[in-house]
Amino acid sequence: MPVETIGSLAPFETESENGLMRTRRRVPSTPAWLLRITIESFFIVLSILAAFAVENWRDNREKQRVAVRSLQIFEREIRLNLAAIEDLAPYHSGILNVVSQARTDSTVSVDVRTVMDGLQIVPLRTAAWQTALGTGVLTYIDVETVWHLSLIYSMQQSFVEDSRAKPQPATLQNASREEVRKDIADAYSYMNALVSSEQNLKVLYEEMLRTIQGTLQRQENGIAEQDTVKH
Numbered sequence: 001m002p003v004e005t006i007g008s009l010a011p012f013e014t015e016s017e018n019g020l021m022r023t024r025r026r027v028p029s030t031p032a033w034l035l036r037i038t039i040e041s042f043f044i045v046l047s048i049l050a051a052f053a054v055e056n057w058r059d060n061r062e063k064q065r066v067a068v069r070s071l072q073i074f075e076r077e078i079r080l081n082l083a084a085i086e087d088l089a090p091y092h093s094g095i096l097n098v099v100s101q102a103r104t105d106s107t108v109s110v111d112v113r114t115v116m117d118g119l120q121i122v123p124l125r126t127a128a129w130q131t132a133l134g135t136g137v138l139t140y141i142d143v144e145t146v147w148h149l150s151l152i153y154s155m156q157q158s159f160v161e162d163s164r165a166k167p168q169p170a171t172l173q174n175a176s177r178e179e180v181r182k183d184i185a186d187a188y189s190y191m192n193a194l195v196s197s198e199q200n201l202k203v204l205y206e207e208m209l210r211t212i213q214g215t216l217q218r219q220e221n222g223i224a225e226q227d228t229v230k231h
Contacts, residue, residue: 067140068219070132074149075212077128081156082205088122089198095119096191103188112169112183116190121163122198129153145215152204159197166190 095115102110129149132138138146167186 063140064219066137068216070128070137070141071145071212071216071219073128073131075209075216077125078152078205078208078212081124082202082209084122084124085198085202085205088120089195089202091120092191092195092198096188096195099184099188099191102184110184112167112180112187116166116169116187119166121160124156124160126153126156142215142218145211148208148211152201152208155204156201159201162197163194 098108098110099112099115102108132149138149141149167183167190169183169187
């Protein structure tokens, strides 16, 4: 006797085989509308993921281009600062030699006030660093390069501040010998520190330029690889 079912909802059905009644499970078929919705949903999700991937690729490429432009600006500014130091370094070394001779040889006469008043301070630029801090582009540059940039601009700032702290000689025509010797000693200490700081900055600038060139090469290679993948 067959099992009574309502429409196609019955999960089981019976059949006669060799006079025996057997019951088997009926596997319901997937409705067409459900299959269609599943396929459409899959392609919708796939298209959304593809759109996110393209947007992420564009965003990363733009960040790399911004990093390259920023590093190029840093490179130009550091070269200008290096050139400024190289221009004035011989002049400052000459003053140091004169003051050093006057410090060790009492027969050498030097007007310390005139020397200090006429001393030229190296003009060092910081626009690239200030702009990078203000715009947040440092987040697009690798950490090691940013660390070197931070170090070099920090030392540069200390150099500028120390350079402005020139001694104020009190040497007059009727000044005592002790006052003259003190003025010469102060001028020597200042000039010796100034020349030494210039030499250290020169080395740091040259190292920073090599670092920037290496970073630029990596950034440009990364952009080229992304463009190759795109095409």
